[in-house]
Amino acid sequence: MTSVIDAGLVADQNARLDAQLQADYEGLGGMLARRGLDIDQLTALAQTFAVAVPSWGAGTGGTRFARFPGRGEPRNVFEKLEDCAVIHQLTRATPSVSPHFPWDKPTDASELRETAKALGLSFDAVNSNTFQDQQGQEQSYKFGSLTSTSAAVRAQAVAHNIECIEIGRAIGSQALTVWVGDGANFPGQHNLRGALERYLDSMREIYAALPGDWNVFIEHKLFEPAFYATTIADWGTSFACATELGPKAKCLVDLGHHAPNTNIEMIVARLAQFGKLGGFHFNDSKYGDDDLDSGSINPFQLFLVFNELADAARREGEAFKPAYMLDQSHNVTDPIESLMSSAGEVQRAFVQSALVDRAALAGLQERNDVLEAAQTLKRAFRTDVSPILAMARVRSGGAADPLACYRASGYRDRVAALRPVRAGASSSGIV
Numbered sequence: 136m137t138s139v140i141d142a143g144l145v146a147d148q149n150a151r152l153d154a155q156l157q158a159d160y161e162g163l164g165g166m167l168a169r170r171g172l173d174i175d176q177l178t179a180l181a182q183t184f185a186v187a188v189p190s191w192g193a194g195t196g197g198t199r200f201a202r203f204p205g206r207g208e209p210r211n212v213f214e215k216l217e218d219c220a221v222i223h224q225l226t227r228a229t230p231s232v233s234p235h236f237p238w239d240k241p242t243d244a245s246e247l248r249e250t251a252k253a254l255g256l257s258f259d260a261v262n263s264n265t266f267q268d269q270q271g272q273e274q275s276y277k278f279g280s281l282t283s284t285s286a287a288v289r290a291q292a293v294a295h296n297i298e299c300i301e302i303g304r305a306i307g308s309q310a311l312t313v314w315v316g317d318g319a320n321f322p323g324q325h326n327l328r329g330a331l332e333r334y335l336d337s338m339r340e341i342y343a344a345l346p347g348d349w350n351v352f353i354e355h356k357l358f359e360p361a362f363y364a365t366t367i368a369d370w371g372t373s374f375a376c377a378t379e380l381g382p383k384a385k386c387l388v389d390l391g392h393h394a395p396n397t398n399i400e401m402i403v404a405r406l407a408q409f410g411k412l413g414g415f416h417f418n419d420s421k422y423g424d425d426d427l428d429s430g431s432i433n434p435f436q437l438f439l440v441f442n443e444l445a446d447a448a449r450r451e452g453e454a455f456k457p458a459y460m461l462d463q464s465h466n467v468t469d470p471i472e473s474l475m476s477s478a479g480e481v482q483r484a485f486v487q488s489a490l491v492d493r494a495a496l497a498g499l500q501e502r503n504d505v506l507e508a509a510q511t512l513k514r515a516f517r518t519d520v521s522p523i524l525a526m527a528r529v530r531s532g533g534a535a536d537p538l539a540c541y542r543a544s545g546y547r548d549r550v551a552a553l554r555p556v557r558a559g560a561s562s563s564g565i566v
């Protein structure tokens with residue numbers, strides 16, 4: 136595997152932190168042992184954690200007002216992969232990349248797959264894009280794509296999704312994520328039921344093109360760009376469509392795609408209960424689909440989501456494997472720094488959820504000991520598992536402190552010199 140960051144630098148940085156990490160690890164280990172937990176087991180568990188990085192997240196995002204490009208942004212999918220390789224090399228938690236087509240459409244799919252492999256990466260779910268018009272495209276998605284009243288527009292959108300599956304097969308992916316911005320901006324603009332019927336008809340064609348070992352993830356989103364009625368606006372609609380389509384169709388939960396104050400962990404529990412939890416787009420939000428860094432606003436919510444995932448894993452066993460992906464827009468930070476930090480925050484919630492004594496919690500719930508049950512979750516959430524995360528990274532060959540190591544490497548300066556800014560060069564989006 137090619138190391139993008141000099142392996143010697145990583146080793147030096149780790150050596151500098153070694154004594155401090157050992158001391159912190161032993162201290163935490165003692166505390167956890169008194170709670171009946173083995174720190175080495177938890178570290179081994181942390182080492183199994185993986186979350187996919189979105190290819191579009193490697194570039195600077197933007198809002199509908201402006202986009203302020205960053206230095207050394209990747210200009211094509213190969214440069215995006217190189218940045219993703221840095222993230223995985225230092226965190227050891229992001230072995231796969233979720234590409235977006237046509238933004239990342241390769242001229243040679245096998246070359247793309249081999250390049251990823253050489254960088255120690257593979258491909259996770261592929262994402263289709265029928266929420267914007269592409270150059271040279273015959274039909275416009277201005278009034279919808281999979282739900283369009285025009286059969287020609289629907290056919291073009293279906294064909295694009297099937298092409299995404301074909302490229303996905305060639306690069307080793309096993310899932311297609313479909314998000315459409317389709318909907319209405321005015322009451323009366325379209326027939327609410329008719330739009331969903333057309334969506335299902337289109338999705339049936341896409342579903343029929345799925346290889347046997349593939350899944351299609353339906354991503355819902357409350358609003359934007361349709362500000363009155365989004366066709367796939369909520370988990371109920373997503374669940375109904377996934378059920379209608381068949382066993383390969385599952386629901387994808389993007390943490391930012393809900394009304395404020397929605398109990399997302401309960402949605403997770405419901406979808407897991409009925410076998411329809413396909414995966415996640417992790418990010419954080421304060422007001423809407425803010426696409427802020429995971430765990431930056433409401434880390435307790437992230438923990439509660441993982442608490443439900445731990446419960447589901449215990450009930451369902453090995454078969455329970457939702458896909459984890461980050462989906463963030465980085466407007467004011469270095470995307471590599473944000474993605475490394477976010478992968479760590481999701482991994483933190485995963486490890487914290489493993490601290491919960493589920494048998495004891497079940498007993499407290501049985502006896503209606505409300506306060507102690509709540510404290511059981513809080514105790515896990517309050518535990519700073521940073522030494523476990525750092526040790527997991529070191530034991531997996533990563534960096535004890537990815538951010539410090541990345542900054543010491545000078546990677547951004549190096550690629551800034553190699554990748555001069557070109558207007559509109561980076562295909563970054565907010566999905």
Ligand SMILES: [Mn+2]
Pocket residue numbers: 354389416462566
């Ligand atoms: Mn998303």
